[in-house]
Amino acid sequence: MGSVPVLALCFLFILIGAKAGNQNGTIGFSRPKALSLGALFTLNSTIGKAAKFAIELAVGDVNNDPTVLPGTRLNVITQDTNCSGFLGIIEAFQIMEKDVVAVVGPQSSMLAHVISNVVNELHVPLLSFAATDPTLDSLQYSYFIRTIHSDYYQMNAIADMIQYYEWREVVAIFVDDDYGRSGITALGDALAKKRAKISYKAAFPPNADRTTINDVLVQVNLMESRVYVVHVNPDSGMTVFSIAKRLGMMTSGYVWIATDWLASVLDSSENPGPNTMNLIQGALTLRHYTPNSVLKQRFVSRWRDLLRKGKTTSSLNAYGLYAYDTIWMAAYAIDRFLSEGANLSFSSDPSFHDTNGSHLHLSSLRTFDSGNMLLKQLLSSNFTGLTGQLQFDSDKQLIHPAYEILNIGGTGTRRIGYWSNYSSLSVVTPEALYGKPLNTSSTRKQLYDVIWPGETTTKPRGWVFPNNGKPLRIGVPYRESYTDFVTKDNGPDNVKGYCIDVFLAALNLVPYPVPHTFILFGNGSANPSYNELVQKVADNTFDAAVGDISIVTNRTRIVDFTQPYTESGLVIVATVKELSTSPWAFLKPFTFQMWCVTGAFFLFIGLVVWILEHRTNDEFRGSPRQQIVTIFWSASCMYHSKFQRCFLAKC
Structure with a gap:
């Protein structure tokens, strides 16, 4: 009986300790009622419009799923970067002041470089569904996690296409920022492995006007190569094609390969319209490959219903799918993080302080104490989402990078094949080849026929003599x-x-x-x-x-000759005379002297026969006339018998 009050007292102390822990901002055994994620992207952009609505749908689905973060409501604090690096940095600091456990975004690679340094200091994971700059994979950015495939793979896909069509030089048209420069650098490295190269780099500044882009394309048109790789932002990319169309660069003989930005532009518009499609006829573009699944089909159908109801203004593109999966990845990771009893707490850092007269409020920034633990949970993610299997390899890259290769023609696009880092170019879906032995030989590479600019099916040569050169x-x-x-x-x-x-x-x-x-x-x-x-x-x-x-x-001694294309050898050149058609034409080769010699030999042979036969053969006797006839007859018989023996011998 005396032990019961002691147990009750211990239980009371535990409750008081738990309550005190909650008051100190540390959540031990109980889950928080709410937690926040930050989101950074440009709302009024091709990627931002789809991403914003996809994130809203994902947050609603997470909160309605009792198996994920039970008892905890997930909130997303969204900030608009307005396509500005400076404003994006300010918005990032404002989000960090609100003690978010992770940040989704940004879509700008340039901004991702800057914010990655910030989250490194605050130990807040940064999940980007759109920053595809390959240099962000550096070990310097330990808290940066890319939830989409890097442009490193996309550029290798383009290099394989260049090799497949047997071109050797390309012209790179790109926006001169971290996204454009790093992507083209990756393309140059990939082409070098295929014994090809970038012959000319045509760069223009971000937010360039039409005059600047026009000047760049005029210079491009003077180059030898007619294979153009366009790596720009979705919101300015169509301007490049519009000017190229006006300059006559979308005709037969030209090759245009756009990175995945073009597919995003077309997917974001339910009906692009003839004015848009006429600008890009015959172009090739890549799209992030997401396997077909029941989950994806239901989500696409749901999106279309909401689009018809006016709940969103953008059609679904690949970046919207990856943004949706990014929220679920964060939710699953946080759920495992909390299930292991981790503390969701933030601490002030004395190194963050405001200078005299400063209004930046740096002192309000706090470090996420368990950020490293959440980072490990994020990198250990392994689930099936709208985009397929989401799992990271040892290099923090999503497994199975793959792209669709599209050919634009008429009023839409036509898929001509796929690319994956496992099987390279193929007309078979990548997941159908993952279970088969690896075979990357050139004979296995295959794509369907392409309708090139100018509505021709003949593969362009990809090279012309420069317009400013001399014939x-x-x-x-x-x-x-x-x-x-x-x-x-x-x-x-x-x-x-x-x-x-x-x-x-x-x-x-x-x-x-x-x-x-x-x-x-x-x-x-x-x-x-x-x-x-x-x-x-x-x-x-x-x-x-x-x-x-x-x-x-x-x-x-002074020039080089080609190999002779005709060879005469030793010949005799003589004029051709008309041949006689007379029955006695066979006698023409015999001259008068030859006839005389032949007759003399005829008489000589007959005389020799007569001398030898006259004494013993009665047939060679008689009157002189008879003996002369015998001489001629014996001579003719002698000739006839020799001819006959010769003929028989030859037979």
């Missing part, structure tokens, strides 16, 4: 004889002939155009000196010469 000067002999090889002509090339046909056929095999002009050498009334023509090539009067120019020793 090749080709010297051509203008001679009086043998005009079938080369001579003057009234056609567009000003020359014609067998040599010219061979030269033009060779140019067609070159994977890029070679502007040239033919210059006649000679007056056409006499054959020009070929030695002098070759000397003019050596003196750079002509860049090359085309014609029936013989390869001789003294010429090879």
